[in-house]
Amino acid sequence: MPPRATPHAEPDAVLVSQDVLTRLKGDILDGAFAPGARLRFAELQRLYGAGIGTLREALSHLLPEGLVELDANRGFRVAVISAEDLRDVSALHVEFEQRSIVESVRSGDDAWEAGLVLAFHRLAKIERLSRDERKARSSEWLVAHRDFHRALVAACPSRWLLRLRAQLYDHMERYRLVSQRHRQLGPSKRAEHEAIKDAALARKAELAGDLLAAHLRETTETVLRHAPQFMPAATERGRARQPRSPTA
Amino acid sequence: MPPRATPHAEPDAVLVSQDVLTRLKGDILDGAFAPGARLRFAELQRLYGAGIGTLREALSHLLPEGLVELDANRGFRVAVISAEDLRDVSALHVEFEQRSIVESVRSGDDAWEAGLVLAFHRLAKIERLSRDERKARSSEWLVAHRDFHRALVAACPSRWLLRLRAQLYDHMERYRLVSQRHRQLGPSKRAEHEAIKDAALARKAELAGDLLAAHLRETTETVLRHAPQFMPAATERGRARQPRSPTA
DNA sequence: CAAGCAAGCATCTTCGAAAATCTGCGCGTG
DNA sequence: CACGCGCAGATTTTCGAAGATGCTTGCTTG
Structure with missing residues (x-):
């Protein structure tokens, strides 16, 4: 393409x-x-x-x-990309998300709660749609999903933890999206998102952390399961030249 | 200046x-x-x-x-820079160094050992000098010190852990150097470096990790102790314009 | 025929001129 | 005198031409 x-x-x-x-x-x-x-x-x-x-x-x-x-x-x-790199990124990412959300839940204020409720609402609105419709509005979902996860950890007081988390999130998103090009759109994770949000708002920091970690691990597993499809497994170094595109 | x-x-x-x-x-x-x-x-x-x-x-x-x-x-x-940021960076940095070195010691091979011995030798050679001489060759020391710490963790299998460690190392180095401009050069840490190296080569992963963490924490404490001298404590936003430099 | 070489082409890298933007100062006005 | 307005200088931002580099192709030679 x-x-x-x-x-x-x-x-x-x-x-x-x-x-x-x-x-x-x-x-x-x-x-x-x-x-x-x-x-x-x-x-x-x-x-x-x-x-x-x-x-x-x-x-x-x-x-x-x-x-x-x-x-x-x-x-x-x-x-x-590579399966090895994915495992590496994912392990650190899960850990950072977990630590961020725990600290975030512990020190979140009213504004954080409000932001989280709003972000969840926006995400849920899209995730309630049928699979076809979700697919059609995937770029909207992408932003909403990203914002939701950011809202979860937003109150974490460590700027550096958040910064590194964001870097790793980007890489995980790439793996998710690249793999998605080669398979069906997975089922909605609406219930999981809601459970995490509820745990966070109920100030159950540890629970929220565990739910979030499980949520992320599962995603990684799904991606890894389909890895051979989107990682052509060590093509020769340098890749073949792309065929000349149709031009303008 | x-x-x-x-x-x-x-x-x-x-x-x-x-x-x-x-x-x-x-x-x-x-x-x-x-x-x-x-x-x-x-x-x-x-x-x-x-x-x-x-x-x-x-x-x-x-x-x-x-x-x-x-x-x-x-x-x-x-x-x-700020004391708050320094604490944030330092906490993560210490942790990353510790984790990196533990994994590095556990999976280091002969080449890693050789690299570590070499890096330590180069560093020790400079650290044996008198304080005045160390000061005169500070840029050499800087490189040697950096290389030594990199050699310690070089065998860590997680590329991402190393990458993030390197980012944090840079920031810690800035704090050290900026603070050093406003105080005496501290005493040599030669003994500490040697102890860490020995623990690593003896494959005592946990010990090496603990020694390294203590080494880094102490450095941060020293910097924090002198913080008021090099952090003018919230000058007005935007800073006064620098006086026109002597020009060329 | 294989290996080496050179010209030609594709592409990257560097640079500073020109446009866009901001900042500070002086002037006029209420 | 306080305040707003607008011009002039300082600085940033954008852009593509010109030079540098690497790759490919085709020729020559042993």
Whole structure:
């Protein structure tokens, strides 16, 4: 599938580079750019309508996050994925989510509760829909899901824990989305989300942490179970050149 | 102190942007650019001899690492520091170092042992010197110290644990170096380093972890004890404009 | 025919000019 | 005198041309 770039989503992005960064990151996370694919400036320029310098800036931003890789004079590539990396990321991610939510529940105030209720409401509204409809509005679901999980841990007092959690969340999201391209949309996790939310609001920190951890582990298991389908298992180094796309 | 940029240190850096990145990061870590200071392109251009685009690329790289901050149309600033942030970073850093070294000791092979012995030797050679001499060769010590700590954990099988550890190490190093500008150079930690190395080579994973954690906690305590001296405690937002430097 | 070499092409990397934006100052006005 | 307005200078942001590098193809040679 030739990548089709996300349209401008946030007209409020003050900087072009920030807007490009957001869209590019989203397109890498949801697999519009396949893992390992080269990111050529000519194509990116066409897709995002930004200058080369601006694109380089956005890609440089993604470099330390581990979403793209750079080798000298050969340009940027989307970071590769592997079952091993997935297990590594997932183990740390589960742990960070758990620790974040425990601390968040313990120190959350009224504003946190309100934010959580709102985020859950938005997510539940989409998750109540039929599978087909959920699929059609998957990008909405993605944002709502992300916001819900962020709302759960938002009151965690450790900025660094949240920061690292966010990094790992991104990578897990990429694995989920890339794998989803090769299989059916799974069943809704509405009940699980609700249980976590209720535990959090009831201030049962440990319970919320355990539920969240189980929820995440299950997701990882699902992805791993389908891993061979979306990880072509060690194709030869460097990947075959992509067939020339249909052009404009 | 007007910042004086690090001279080209790695002639083997293939990309100008990578070279600039290395030097700029080093200069931020050791406080040549004070926390909160604005990073003006005119000045950076003069200091590093690189074009604006290249500088932007390097700064974009430092953005997700949390070493610089960006607000739209107002440019980049060195990330601010605070005792609260230091405690946050330190707690996670200690934990990550401990976990990394435990796993590293458990799965380290011959090559790891050799690397550790070598790194310790290099570090010890500098730490045996007198205080004055250590001060004179502080940049050498910095590299040796960094390499030693990296060698300790190098065999940890989790790439992500190592990656996050490295991020936190950088931030802790900045706190150490910025605080050191305002006080005497502390006593050598040679004995502690040796004890950690010996425990690691003796495959006493838990012991090595505990020693390392204690070593790091002590360092943080020292820095925190001197915090008021290098953290001017909430100067008014935006800081006074720096006096015009002597110019070229 | 295999290996080595060179030209041509594709692509990346660097750079600073031009446009956009912000900040500070001086002036006029209520 | 306080306040708002608008201009001038300072700074950031964007962009693509020009140079540098790597890859491929086709030719030459042993």
